Amino acid sequence: MPAVELSHISKSFGPIKAVDDVSFSIEKGELFGLLGPNGAGKTTSLRVMLDIFKPESGSVDILGGPMNESKKDHIGYMPEERGLYQDIPLDRCLAYLGSLKGLSPTEVKERAAVYLERFDLTASKSKKVKELSKGMQQKAQVIATLLHQPELLIVDEPFGGLDPLNTQMVKDLLFEQHQKGVTIILCSHQMHQVEELCDRIVLIDHGKVMLYGALDDIRRQFSGHAVTVRTSDKIPALKGVERIEPINGAVKLHLAMGTAPQEILRSLVAQNVTLEQFEISMPTLDEIFIRVVQGEGAPA
C-alpha cells in the first residue's frame, strides 16, 4: 500500500490553475523527489496532500486513507516558508510544537536534547528564536520537524539558506531517516541534491506532471541522444553525429534524431578506431529538467 497517493488532483486560485490533474504515488519507506521550477505547483500539491487546501477534483490517500487529525501526529512537515515563534526561547518553542504533535513534556525534553546537541544548538536553547542566526533557525526548524519521529516526512526546499557543512548534515539526517524506513518527500528545485538522494521522482511544471518514475528509468529515457567515446585516435567524420564536444579527455558525440548508438559503434569499429571507452551518455537530472521545462518533453 502506498504511503501517499494523489489521484487526478486539480486546484485553482482564481483564473490560475496551480495543479492540473496531478497523479503520483509514493511507496512506504521511499525517498521521493518532488521537482519543478518555481511556481510549478509543487507547494500547492504538498498543501493539498496535507489537507491545507481542498482540491476541486481528485483524491488524496495519505498513510492508508484520507487525511485526519490523528494522522497529523505521524507527519513531519517542513514548509518552504520557515516558521518558528520568534519571541520565545528555542526550547519553549520546540516544547510547544512537540506538544502539538502529541509528545509529552518529558519526551520533548529528551528528544530535543539529542537533536540540539547534534546540531550544535545546546548552548542557544534558552535564547529567543529571533536572536538565532538564519542558519541556526533553519536547523531548529529541522529539529521541530523530526522531534515526533514521523512516519512520513515532507521537506520543502530543506537546503535553502544552509552552508555546505549544514547542507551535508541535513542530507545525512534525511538519509538516516530513510534508512530507518521513514517515507520522505523531498521537494526541491536543486536537482543535484535530489539526484543524490532520491530513487524516484515526479517533475511538475505548470501544474502538470511532466515526468514520473524511477530516476534511472527517466535518465535512460532521455539517454541515446549522445555517446561518450574515449580514444587516442582522431575521431573520423561519422554519419548521424551532429556535434562533437570534448569532455575531460574524452568526447561526447551528440547524435541526430533517429541515429542509434549501435550505428555509431559499428562505424567506429569499421573505421579501426581504437576504443578505450564507449558508453551511452546518461543525462544529468539538471539536463533533463531543462529539456522538460523548455518544452522538449520526454522522448517517445
Place this chain on the structure above:
Amino acid sequence: MTKLWHVAWHEYQRHVFKRRFVLIGLLSVPLIILVMVGLIYLVLSLDINTTPLGYVDYSGLLKDALPAPAPEPPDRPVPVLPFETEAAARSALDAGQIQAYFVLPADYLSTGRLSVVHLGALKDPARQQFYNFLTANLLRNTDPLIANRLVKGAEIIVQTPDGSRSVSSKNWFNVLVPIVAGIAFIIAMFSTGGYLMQAVVEEKENRTMEVIITSVSPNQFMAGKIIGDTAVGLTQIFLWMLFIVIPILALRNTMSFLRGIQIAPQTLLLMAFIMFPAFILVSALMAAIGATVSEAREGQQMVSMLSLPIWIPYMLTGSLMGNPNSPLALGLSLFPLTAPLTLLLRDGLTILPAWQIALSALIQVLCAAGAIWLAGRAFRLGMLRYGKRLKWREVFARNQP
C-alpha cells in the same frame, strides 16, 4: 482535544508571564484609578481651607459653645473662634488669622438671618462646618440621638415595589460601580482581543501558521487561542479587582462612603451573561481581523472602527441618564456591541426588565457564536495569505477554496 488546551496554555503563558503584561496589562487600570482618586482627593483638599472661622454672637446661643462635630474625611476640621466684637473679628480677618466670620444677630432665633464677612472665597466645606457647629449648639439641649439625627440628616433609600432592588442616597457611589466595572471590562476586552489579533497576525508574519495547521485543526487552534486569550483577560480583571477591593477594604474604616460600596447580584449576573459573551464576541472579531490583514498596523486601524460602537453609550451618557428607558436606550441595549455598556449604565439608574436582559444576552451569545464561526472561516482562508490582505467578500463567499 488536548491540543486545544496546549494552544490555550501556550497563548496564556506567552502573554501573562511577560514583563509587558505586568507593567501595562495589570498595572494600567489600577494606576488610572489611583491617579483619578488622587486627583479627586487633591481637588477636594484644595477646596479645604483650615484657616479658622470666626463668629460674633449677639444672640447668646453660642455662649459656652460645644465644639464643632468632626467632619468626614477627606474634609479636615476648621477651628471656630469666638470674637467679642465685629471690629475684633474684622482685624483678625484683615490679619489673615481667620478666613471669615459669621455674625449672629440678637434676633437670629426668630429670623434665622445671619451674616458672613470674608475677603477671599469662602468654600462650601468650611461654610458647612460652621453650620454643623451652629446646629449642634442649637440642639445642645435636645436628646443626643435626635440631635445627632438632625445633624447627620436622613438616608433616603429608593427601592422597587417588590423590594428586590434599592439605592441609598448615602451610597451614591454604587451607581458608579457598574460604570467603572464596564470601563474596566472593556479595557480588558480590547487588550485581550488585541493580544489575539496580534498573535494571529504574528503567526502569519513569522510563517508559523503552516507548521501549526499540519499539527492541529484550524478550528481547534482558533478555539484554543480564544480560550487562552479570554483567560488572559479574566486574569487581568481578577487582578484589577484585587487591586481595587484590597484598598477599599483597607480604607473603609477611614472613609465612610467606601463602607456602602456593594455590587448588586443583578450587576454580577449582567456581567456574567452580557459581558462574558461580549468578551468572546470582541475577541473572535479581533481574531477574524487578524486573519484577514497582513500586518499588525493594518489590523489596528480596523480595531479602532470596531471600538467606536462599543464606546457610543458613554458618548450618550447624558441622554441615557436622562431617560434610561427610552427607545434609544432599549435599541442600544439590544445591539451586540453597545449592549454591555448601555445595560451597565442603565443598571445603575433604572430597573432593567428581565426580558430585556434575557433578549440582549441571547443576542450576545448568538453573535459570539457567529463571530467564532466567522473567525474560523477567515482564519482558514487567510492563514496562508502572506503579504496579501483577505477581502471580506471572500470570507462571506459561498464557494470556499
